[in-house]
Amino acid sequence: MGLLAVYGVPQASTFIYYGLHNLQHRGQEGAGILTFDDKGVPHRHRGQGLLSEVFTNGELDHLRGSLGVGSVKYANASKSGLDNVEPLFFRHCSGDFAIAGEGNIVNSRQVADFLEKRGSLFQTDTDSDLLAHLIKKHGNEDRIERIIKALNMLEGGFTFVILTKNRIYACRDKYGIKPLCIGKLGNGFVVSSESCSLGIMGATLLRDVEPGEIVSLDHHGIRSNRYSRFSRHRMCAMEYIYFARPDSDIDGCNVHAYREEAGRRLFRECPVEADLVVGVPESSLSAAMGFSKESGIPYEMGLVKHKYVGRTFIQPVQSLRELGVKMKLSPVNSIVSGKRIVLVDDSIVRGTTSLKIVRMLREAGATEVHVRIASPMMRFTCRYGVDTSTPEELLCSRRSLEEAREAIGADTLGYLSPESTRDSAFGCADPCQACFTGEYPTLLYEQEVEKN
Numbered sequence: 020m021g022l023l024a025v026y027g028v029p030q031a032s033t034f035i036y037y038g039l040h041n042l043q044h045r046g047q048e049g050a051g052i053l054t055f056d057d058k059g060v061p062h063r064h065r066g067q068g069l070l071s072e073v074f075t076n077g078e079l080d081h082l083r084g085s086l087g088v089g090s091v092k093y094a095n096a097s098k099s100g101l102d103n104v105e106p107l108f109f110r111h112c113s114g115d116f117a118i119a120g121e122g123n124i125v126n127s128r129q130v131a132d133f134l135e136k137r138g139s140l141f142q143t144d145t146d147s148d149l150l151a152h153l154i155k156k157h158g159n160e161d162r163i164e165r166i167i168k169a170l171n172m173l174e175g176g177f178t179f180v181i182l183t184k185n186r187i188y189a190c191r192d193k194y195g196i197k198p199l200c201i202g203k204l205g206n207g208f209v210v211s212s213e214s215c216s217l218g219i220m221g222a223t224l225l226r227d228v229e230p231g232e233i234v235s236l237d238h239h240g241i242r243s244n245r246y247s248r249f250s251r252h253r254m255c256a257m258e259y260i261y262f263a264r265p266d267s268d269i270d271g272c273n274v275h276a277y278r279e280e281a282g283r284r285l286f287r288e289c290p291v292e293a294d295l296v297v298g299v300p301e302s303s304l305s306a307a308m309g310f311s312k313e314s315g316i317p318y319e320m321g322l323v324k325h326k327y328v329g330r331t332f333i334q335p336v337q338s339l340r341e342l343g344v345k346m347k348l349s350p351v352n353s354i355v356s357g358k359r360i361v362l363v364d365d366s367i368v369r370g371t372t373s374l375k376i377v378r379m380l381r382e383a384g385a386t387e388v389h390v391r392i393a394s395p396m397m398r399f400t401c402r403y404g405v406d407t408s409t410p411e412e413l414l415c416s417r418r419s420l421e422e423a424r425e426a427i428g429a430d431t432l433g434y435l436s437p438e439s440t441r442d443s444a445f446g447c448a449d450p451c452q453a454c455f456t457g458e459y460p461t462l463l464y465e466q467e468v469e470k471n
């Protein structure tokens with residue numbers, strides 16, 4: 020999911036719309052924007068599909084007001100459908116409000132049971148619905164106190180933006196697993212999942228929301244509250260490796276710089292003799308550049324990505340993923356023919372893409388294909404909202420390195436170590452790497468995590 024909110028800027032919906040375009044890579048299944056106008060009247064439009072498919076007929080003109088929140092929805096099979104497209108809107112005698120969230124609450128079942136036994140009726144499967152009920156459970160206390168108490172009942176990796184008719188609350192989980200930043204836009208403010216959305220809006224980055232922090236944005240400016248004394252910095256490593264855009268800065272570390280450093284370390288850990296380095300467009304290009312610079316092996320554009328085809332990884336259904344892989348890449352025959360290729364990719368999830376690309380390069384005349392992955396072997400399921408599939412579907416959950424190499428048809432296969440994955444993140448000392456190591460930063464509130 021991608022979140023974007025604006026406070027204190029006339030026709031906020033237009034800025035949110037353009038900002039969300041730069042977050043489209045974070046979700047393609049649905050999009051929505053909600054604003055409050057100057058009289059405190061809410062206006063919302065949402066739908067399923069890409070942002071450009073949802074906002075087609077001048078809907079932005081009806082989303083009046085100088086504050087609003089928008090989101091693009093990530094494909095998650097258990098939470099699909101229009102009802103789950105955010106922002107969600109809630110009416111209440113103490114004041115209407117909207118919520119958009121990202122990530123996953125790992126104790127959501129327990130909290131939902133607790134609330135349902137006290138009369139709550141949920142209309143969606145979202146964590147935002149859960150948070151709204153928790154906030155309202157705490158009756159007549161100050162709103163910030165209610166939000167603090169509500170967040171303290173939740174465990175997981177998440178960010179939320181709560182919008183009232185005169186204020187924005189930007190909340191980040193106490194482990195800092197999900198990214199969220201604040202920018203300055205004119206006389207107002209922006210909250211965004213990634214800083215890459217700020218430039219297109221004419222905004223500048225102020226800072227990241229800290230783990231366990233609630234930032235309030237209103238006519239007082241920026242105010243900060245902590246909802247928990249416990250906080251750690253366990254930013255999701257996959258944001259740096261794959262998910263975020265290279266032009267984003269997260270927790271003081273530029274994503275492109277991270278990937279280039281990871282590529283350099285990858286060569287040092289898994290050297291190989293070859294004629295060309297080829298990156299899998301587009302999230303692997305920075306790592307491929309780093310690999311090339313460190314090894315001295317020339318970098319070439321041996322694969323071309325077709326525009327306008329969605330990321331295979333975040334398509335909700337396997338049949339769509341398969342189709343996406345076939346449609347999205349082509350080899351450049353004249354470049355790869357007769358060459359020993361080092362194919363650098365950011366990660367291998369199911370192996371579907373890797374197998375097809377290796378085959379594609381061989382059919383285009385490559386004499387050898389050596390695959391180098393700029394992250395460790397992905398062996399565990401993410402519990403914090405990244406749909407990395409079940410352990411059965413993951414290529415490496417039950418395969419050795421040699422078996423994985425054989426499965427994707429490469430001549431050799433090498434992965435970056437967890438240590439180098441950590442050390443490539445200059446700004447974040449100890450990122451979450453649970454999908455590689457099985458060491459989850461939070462309690463899971465579920466059955467024992469399966470370890471190999």
Ligand code: SF4
Pocket residue numbers: 176196255256257258400401402403404405407451452453454455
């Ligand atoms: S388990 Fe993996 S994908 Fe999930 S938050 Fe941790 S590093 Fe990110």
